[in-house]
Amino acid sequence: MDYLLAAFAWLADSSHWTGRSGIPNRLLQHLAVTSVVVSIAAVIALPIGILIGHTHRGSGVVGAIVGAARSIPTLGLLTLFGLGLGIGLRAPILALVVLAMPSLLAGAYAGIETVKPEVTDAARAIGLSEWQIVSRVEIPLSAPVIIGGIRSATLQVVSTATLAAYIADAGLGRFLFTGLKTRDYAQMVGGAIMVITLALILELILAGIQRLARRISHPQLLTTTMKRN
Amino acid sequence: MKWLSQNWEHVIGLMVNHLLLAIPAIVMSVIIAVPLGRLAQQKPWLGKPLLSFATLMYAVPSLPLLVIIPSVLGLPLRSSATMIVALTLYGVALMVRTAADGFASIDQGTHEAAIAIGHSRRSLFWKVNLPLAIPVLASGVRVVVVSTIALVTIGALLGQSSLGTLLTDGFQRGIVAEVLTGVVLTIVLAVLLDLLVVLAKNLLAPWVRSGRAAV
Amino acid sequence: MLKKLSIVMSVIVLAGVSALTGCTSNPDPSKPTIVIGSQGYYSSEIIAEIYAQALEKAGYAVDRQFRIGPREVYLPEIEAGRIDLFPEYSGPLLQYWQPGTTARLGDDVYAQLQQATPPGLRVLDQSAATDQDSYVVTQAFANQWGLVAVSDLAKVTTPLILGASSNALDRPNGPNGLLSVYGIEVGFTPIEDSGGPLTVKALKDGDIQLAIIYTANPSITANNLITLEDNKGLFLASHIVPLASDNVDEQAASIINAVSAAMGPGDLIGMNARSVNDQLPAQTIARDWLTEKGLI
DSSP states (O other): OHHHHHHHHHHHOGGGGSSTTSHHHHHHHHHHHHHHHHHHHHHHHHHHHHHHHHHTOSHHHHHHHHHHHHTSOHHHHHHHHHHHHOSSSHHHHHHHHHHHHHHHHHHHHHHHHTSOHHHHHHHHHTTOOHHHIIIIIIHHHHHHHHHHHHHHHHHHHHHHGGGGGGTSSOSTHHHHHHHHHTTOHHHHHHHHHHHHHHHHHHHHHHHHHHHHHHHHHOTTSOGGGOOOO | OHHHHHHHHHHHHHHHHHHHHHHHHHHHHHHHHHHHHHHHHHOHHHHHHHHHHHHHHHHSOHHHHHHHHHHHHTOOSSOHHHHHHHHHHHHHHHHHHHHHHHHHTSOHHHHHHHHHTTOOHHHIIIIIIHHHHHHHHHHHHHHHHHHHHHHGGGGGGGTOOSTHHHHHHHHHHTOHHHHHHHHHHHHHHHHHHHHHHHHHHHHHOTTOOOOOOOO | OHHHHHHHHHHHHHHHHHHHHTOOOOOOTTSOOEEEEEESSHHHHHHHHHHHHHHHHTTOOEEEEEEEOSHHHHHHHHHTTSOOEEEEEHHHHHHHHOTTOOOOSHHHHHHHHHHHSOTTEEEOOOOSOBOOEEEEEEHHHHHHHTOSBGGGGGGOOSOOEEEEOGGGGGSTTSHHHHHHHHOOOOEEEEOTTSSSHHHHHHHHHTSOSEEEEETTOTHHHHTTEEEOBOTTOOSOOOBEEEEEETTSOHHHHHHHHHHHHHOOHHHHHHHHHHHHTSOOOHHHHHHHHHHHTTOO
């Protein structure tokens, strides 16, 4: 418990809140890395996941890939990319994009797959094109699950983005590494508290968006009956 | 390949260490998460905060956790117990929601019919609810298995020997083959253990064959 | 389900463990088992492996606990008596126990280290081999500004960025020490690979101009890097010195002292090069060196 008290004392020290390596700047960097990573990963993973969910093809293969991809050690990936790309943010961003993909992909295809065939068949019967079925029927109906995927990906990236500080002068991870290596555990735990706080805020925002999406896509259902995510 | 041919004995040793850390953590995660999930599903007033706490737990960065756990439990910084406790915390955090979903997925009619034919509370859990929840629980176990196997590597930063050692050592010496070996074998271990879970699920719940990946 | 699974897995694991432990030479039961540790640094592992093989040759049973992260992690374990023998570096070890020490030269550091070592532990003879932090620049940069010694950095008019592990931030040889001892102001970029390939790459890419790299790191010569002479004594001498517990008896101590006496600075660089360039495992490098020196 001493560590926690010391960490709060560290956080309360106003000198840690200014300058290039102050808490606000590190927090912004962390947030920027997280949003860039989740955006890139979403642009790649969501269309693929939606396509698979819509065509019902390749979900077995993707299921296997998603499972295996979850087991890729981010530290290893970061090292490999670092050896190739050098210091700075490129290697960590690339490694984190790989980390974020499985949750996004799984959210997208599982979401689309859960749309009942009767619904899509009805849409087809009234003359909607395949593209219209995807964009006007399937995506809106599965939005809560897709957002659930974005939510878990974001959470993973926020906590793992601390590893970026292994080879870049960026993010809240700096407090963790500096604290570890200089035996300043108050700084280390203080940094961790900031990471958790950021995760909590993002989690609340995304949960709110998810609830909103659920209310729009399934207005007839009570929100409590939707257990998924 | 030259590197691997000279070091395969060392690599096998690290693989064993990796499993010795991961498997106890996976087993403990499941043993703790299943009853917690059951509790969360039965008592929503307790379940809601419990599930939110689990989500936040998952957001705790692993490095500080590995430093805080020893200070709280009075363990040395480098001990397999520290690593296993940390991995278990993450595993429980990952699994508890799926466990709650698993019990929620049981048809209410089946549940009531089981009570009607005279199951006690205890046998209701062991003979009806738990087996029926197995398909969903298994999907949760699979996620815990693969992510735990991957997380073990972080311990290398604190001197905890595992396949992660190949990552840090290969990095220092600039041997790409060594880092690659670490990455690939971690994935192989995860896939093999994952297959074992699927196999076990098919044995224990033969009525469902097609598993859908958990989100 | 879990029970079955865990039984299956424990069988696999046990099979693996027994396959691994079947390969030790026959130790003398009257001698203590010596637990040897090493840092999470390949060079430290090679030296620890040399200690281990030399002791095994004399009939000691050895328990290898290698690649234990940073000093913060392993030193408490040595102090608690869980590790008996550890290849250390005299300067950084002294600084761990006495952060404010003013000793810089090899013999002063060793003398103070003997004083600072807590009861129950002792340092054996120090070796001539050193592996110490040093400031390194690329050859092109050295030529451009005419750099030989650290004080020459004052001639550089463009901004200087130092790349090193974040522990340099609170050590005397980090940006603070550079400012207070040499009056030179530098920016700092943390790279956590302890002067490894990423640091070298960052130097060559021009992301940093100055790096802290260990003197026995073979990448210095491999990449034509220039080590700046520390003319004002910012860096502590850092000889290889074995840290031993009381469990290391007289005979074991004399074996290790013989190893330290035989090891020169060139030996260490040569062995590190075999590790990095030839990618050989520590066991092979240690065995070859001990054979060459006639120690086993």
